[in-house]
Amino acid sequence: MPRRSPEGAGADRAGKSDKGGASGDAAADVAACKELLRRGSKSFAAASLLLPERVRDPVAVVYAFCRVADDEVDEGIGGLGAVRALERRLDRACAGTPEEGPVDRALARVMAERALPRVFLEALLEGLQWDAEGRRYATLSALNAYAARVAGAVGAVMAVLMDTRSEEALARACDLGVAMQLTNVARDVGEDARRGRLYLPEAWLREEGMDPDAWLARPLFDARVGRVVARLLGAAEALYRRADAGIAMLPRDCRPAIRAASLIYADIGRVVVARRLDSVTGRAVTSKGRKAWLLMQALASPTPEVRGGGDAPPLAETRFLVEAR
Structure with missing residues (x-):
């Protein structure tokens, strides 16, 4: 969501x-x-x-x-x-x-x-x-703070509606929301830019030798943008792995849906990679058939096998949500 x-x-x-x-x-x-x-x-x-x-x-x-x-x-x-x-x-x-x-x-x-x-x-x-306000985000932490609000908060809502309020479970739910939002940002780079919006961490663009304002004025894809998108997808993937540990903390009959949501959103990143990380000239879409297959996978294996991560502290940017439980 x-x-x-x-x-x-x-x-x-x-x-x-x-x-x-x-x-x-x-x-x-x-x-x-x-x-x-x-x-x-x-x-x-x-x-x-x-x-x-x-x-x-x-x-x-x-x-x-x-x-x-x-x-x-x-x-x-x-x-x-x-x-x-x-x-x-x-x-x-x-x-x-x-x-x-x-x-x-x-x-x-x-x-x-x-x-x-x-x-x-x-x-x-x-x-x-x-x-x-048209905010832009200098660092990944700043972008995470935005993602915490527009998506991590929704993860917290989901956990509470499932009658799950432990700090660990809410932290992992927020991880999943933030991961999904980072995936959205990686997918929508061109679409956002054409609306005058830039969500990619500006420090990362500058590390690639790019001027954020100049690029936003003429958004084109090149290898430098691709490396920033890949880096953002890597950050999202790390959070998806952390979030997997939280699925076991949910009621059993709720796990397939959350597992499916995680798989479907993470798969958007796979499509972006398949497009050679070009999310400027087009938008990555997961097919209906692929979604159906991922839904079946979630039903067959709703609780992912993970090693550790469940007791990791909340992201600094989502702690205020966890503490509101």
Whole structure:
């Protein structure tokens, strides 16, 4: 569920629907959220099918809010005004007096029923604010701080919705979210650049003899960019390996879905490598057949065999999420 995938752009329109009156119908609200999930992210939607229903429904609700928030900042009223409006919506949902619409109503129920720390969603909105401000990231640590907010926070949400709140499990869940976001960044280099955005660590570009501003003004692929993309995928892969240790900490019936999500997102990196690390002139896509094969692999072996890593401390950039549990 990491941010900045353009799949399902504009899906927030469903979040404004007002079927069901002031109090709404809980089942209809969740159904609307599931539709946002189905249209908004094919990779995450595929993995979520493996979740037990007790988790699948609240996950769809939180995803829907994330999707709405993303689209409001990128395509709605936009900018910091959109972030402020989203903060007010979150305030009302947390207070139990949500704005009208299925997403807000469903979110209010989930926040109350699951004791979901609002810090997680506040972190997401802070990450969206950074986007609205046009922030760029000098170092991997700075990029990790962004990824912690727009994706690590979602990993923490997932763990809590699975009734898993140990420090170790939340640390690994945040690792997985950050890994997925780094994969997104590596995949979307050209697409982001053409929108005037640069997420690659600028220090790495300079180490390759590149001027970030000059490259952003004329984004072209060459071996130097490829080396930076490879380096970012390496950082993501290290976090995927750490996150594998956390899957065994989840309820057994939740493990296949998280394993599938990890495999599918990590596979995007494989496609980028197969394209000779050129994510500037085109976008890496995992085929439906490949996703189906990875889903079957997750079902057959939901708990990866790992050696160590489960007790590694949280990333410095995600510690605030772990401590909010």
